[in-house]
Amino acid sequence: MIKFNVNFPYQNNNLKLNSKNPQDSSSKSNAKSVSFNGDTVVITQEKTLDKPGRKKYTLRDIFIPNFNKITQESRMTLSQGFKRLYFDYIPTKNHNIAEEYKTFSHAVYTAIIDAKKSDAKEIRFNAPNNDFSKIANSLGFEAVSSKELVLPEKSYDKVLKAAEDIVKSNIDELDGINQRAKKFEFSKVMPLLGLNTKPITLGPSxxxxxxxxxxxxxxxxxxxxxxxxxxxxxxxGKLQNKMRILGESYVDTEKSEIFHGDTIQLGDELYLFTYKDSKQPELRFLTIDQNGSMEILFPKGFYGFNFKQGSIGDCYFLSALKSLSINPKGVELLSRMIEPISNGEYKVTFPGFPKEDINVNIADLNQNGIKKAPLGVKILEDAFYKLRKRIQWTGTVSNPKNKQEWLTGGFGEEASHILTGGKYYTLDTIYKGKYFSSFKDTARRAPDIIKDLEDTLKYLKEEGNNFIITAKTGQWKEKLSVPQDFDEIIVSGHVYSVAKINPEERKLVIINPHDTSKAYWITYDVFFKYFDSLDAVKLKNTDKLYDE
Structure with missing residues (x-):
């Protein structure tokens, strides 16, 4: 069945720190948490009491989204000895030391509170590596050996205050992140009701x-x-030079036809015009652009732009980006990711990672990157590379040294989460801990997977624009008998955009990032034979954002 992965809810600016006594053994799930009007992010969580005097905790870094490749959880264990508290810490994986310092401070805070309540005269800490020996020493621990450090009772209050300050600063930082994330909240959509019977006038009057x-x-x-x-x-109106369809000439007093997906400039505001499946025309506010920079970044508008993947192995990111560009809700997010700073320099903020602002200079764009793409797409690819490098999120290349190596290898659902901040769902071919190269191959051991797939595809079709969807082909041990018509598009270990689904006729449209100007209908049977993963990210609910 579908596996569910939860992302952090950067939504409401109403933060408070709730503290519960970590020594209260009557509960197996005491926590220190940050609340967002009902949504909670756990900072420290007591998980188990496996024996008297011994506690295990999970610590979650509130700044790192939930990826397969980056764990957000650290582990700590506290054990009671004679007048001592023994403190062990297992750090996160693939995580930079600056973030570990913050998470480790939460662990130290919890350990000192425990030691004070149990009347322990000292805390003994076994450092997992030299980095943590240095961190512990900087907080006030004293070295006993190369790996063991001790914190005497006389230093509890001083170190507790330092750790507590870090805990509070983390909450303040999260508040700032939440404020930056607000620009990605969805706007009201304006249905153009009655347009089929009479003209409609847009504007203040x-x-x-x-x-x-x-x-x-x-x-x-x-x-x-x-x-x-x-x-x-x-x-x-009177502003003859402030109304245009991006990629076209200015709109004048003569009628100009507009199409589904056109980006329309009205004054300093940009709107997306949609008129397709529902046959109900509507306008979706995108962003304010006083300097005309968006037309430089996306000359023909934000919807459905095309490109060709370069020699960098980032099909997972480009397919997610293509799926985003053909979704009206995704286009709204896309239009707000890039902000001009100065001539040739831009700041990028991804909705799924609002902590990080990433600067990109167009002079530094890699020649091996995406081809025949709008400038805005090239900037997003470069920003994604810099994000991965900054947080040490590697793909399939160990010890990457350049942009190409940092971007090689990844997952469509993770890239989609970065681009949207949405929750992601994955249906794959790992069965009883073993990987199979296709859904069809998996079905020989788990027949229900085909029904699960068909039910999922039907559900995604019914949900319409609430999801962006990608899919990945399997890692074939030998070349499969690919139909001649599909030789150029079905590639082993490659991620594709899923653009349309037709459950009645059991077929779907896939787009290869090698050339996104081409879309291909394939049958469910072809999909089941060659693909091993279907990934969907749910965009935020906008059902209540329509004008009355």
Whole structure:
């Protein structure tokens, strides 16, 4: 069945620190946590009491999303001895030392509280490596041997205060992260009700009111109308140079046809026009762009842009990015990731990692990267590389030394989480701890997986734009008999965008990042034979964001 992975809820700016007594043995799940109006992120969690005088804790770094390749959990064990408290710590994997310092401080805080309540005269710490010997020493522990350190009772209060300050600063930092993440909250969507029977006027004084709080929008007015199933826009306001369809000329007093996925500039605001499956035209606010930088980054708009993967093995990221670009909700997130700083330099913030702002200079873009792509897509690829390097998140290359090696290898669901901040679901071919190269191969041992797949695909179709979807082909030990029509698109160990699903006809559309201008219908049978993973990330719920 579908495996569920939870991400951290960066949503509401209403933080408080709830402390419960870690010595209370009547409960097996006492915690120190940060609350977000009902959603909780655990900082320290007491997991088990496996024997008298011994406790095991899990510590979760509140700044690292939940990836397969990066664990956010550390482990600590406290054992009572004669007037001593023994403290063991197992750090996270693939985690930089600056973040470990913060998480370890939580562990020290918990250990001192425990020692004071149990009247232990000293805490003995077995450092897992030299880095932690140095961290413990900087906090006030004294070296006994190369790995063992001791904290005497006289130093408890001083070290406790230092650790407590770090705990509080972490909460303050999370508050700042939450504020930065607010720019990715979804906007209200404006259904253009009645457009099929009468024209609709956009603008501060129109049927659809926009730009009411921006004086530069006061002279904006656009009229939309329908004729023979086509939608047209014309400029009926005074700002002749402040209304255009990105990639086209300025909209003037003559009617111009607009299409599903067009990005429309109205004054300093950018909107996405959608009119497709629902046959209900609507506008989705994207971002404010006073300097025209978005047209430099995405000359033809944000929806459905195309590119060709370069020699870097980052198909997982590019497929997630393509899936994002063909989803109206994803386009809204995409339009707010890049912010111009100065001429040629941009700041990128990913919704799934709002802690990190990443600067990219277009002069430094790697020539081996993505080809025939809008500048904005090249910037996002470079920012993703810098993020992976910054947090030491490696792919399939050990000890990577350059951009190509840092980006080689990854998972579509992890990249999708970075790009959206959404929760991800994975259906794969690992059965009883063993990997199989395709869903069809797995079905020989677990027949229910095919029904699970078909049910999942039907569900994703019904959910429509609430998900972005990727899929990966298996690692084939020998070349399979790939149908001639698919020789160029079905590649072993490769991630694809899933653009459409048709459960009734049992087929779906996949897009290869090698050339995203081409989309291919394949049958469920072909999909089951060659693919080993279906990954979907759920975007935030926007059902209540429509205007009444």
């Amino acid at each position: 129109g049927n659809i009111r926009i730009g009411e709080n921006d004086s530069s929008m006061k002279d904006v007015q656009a009229t939309l109308s329908m004729q023979d199933g086509k939608v047209f826009i014309q400029n009926t």
